[in-house]
Amino acid sequence: NFAAYRDLHRHRMLTQDRQLLGTSLGFDAPPGLAELGMEGRFADAIEAATTAHGRIERDLGPALAQYVVPLAYRVRWYFRVNLREIYHLCELRTTPQGHPDYRKVAQEMFRQVSEVHPRLARYAR
Structure with a gap:
């Protein structure tokens, strides 16, 4: 990630x-989310970031869109x-x-x- x-x-x-950071490679969820009752909030944040990334990538390009991608997303290097x-x-x-x-x-x-x-x-x- x-x-x-x-x-x-x-x-x-x-x-x-x-590569530029994006959302197509998926993400790694931190361990312990379920125990803390945070799975839903994490999923909501990931979904919101994915939506925002898609919109910004379409309107402004992939270089700017990477700024809204959470650090949990995977990247190839x-x-x-x-x-x-x-x-x-x-x-x-x-x-x-x-x-x-x-x-x-x-x-x-x-x-x-x-x-x-x-x-x-x-x-x-």
Whole structure:
């Protein structure tokens, strides 16, 4: 989701690109909404944002429409990175106090690096 992207894209030793933020890829609902009785309010907010996004995209274009999209919506992005930055990113973004959304992404990155380069991955902290 876009909230996790905002934390991960700040790493500097990488080349990256992302699509404009929109509503077509769906969203991630935060855990615990039901227990708090907030499912309805969350669904209403998502629906209102989706409607507003569609209207603004139609009238003013996709670049401006992305400003009404909540951070829970998913976004596609890619980046090219060297091993040193993977070490740093994964060490920093997999700690228990980190947000679960970006922790999952960083853990999956490291798992894939480990599959391709097991000898290099073992030096990561």
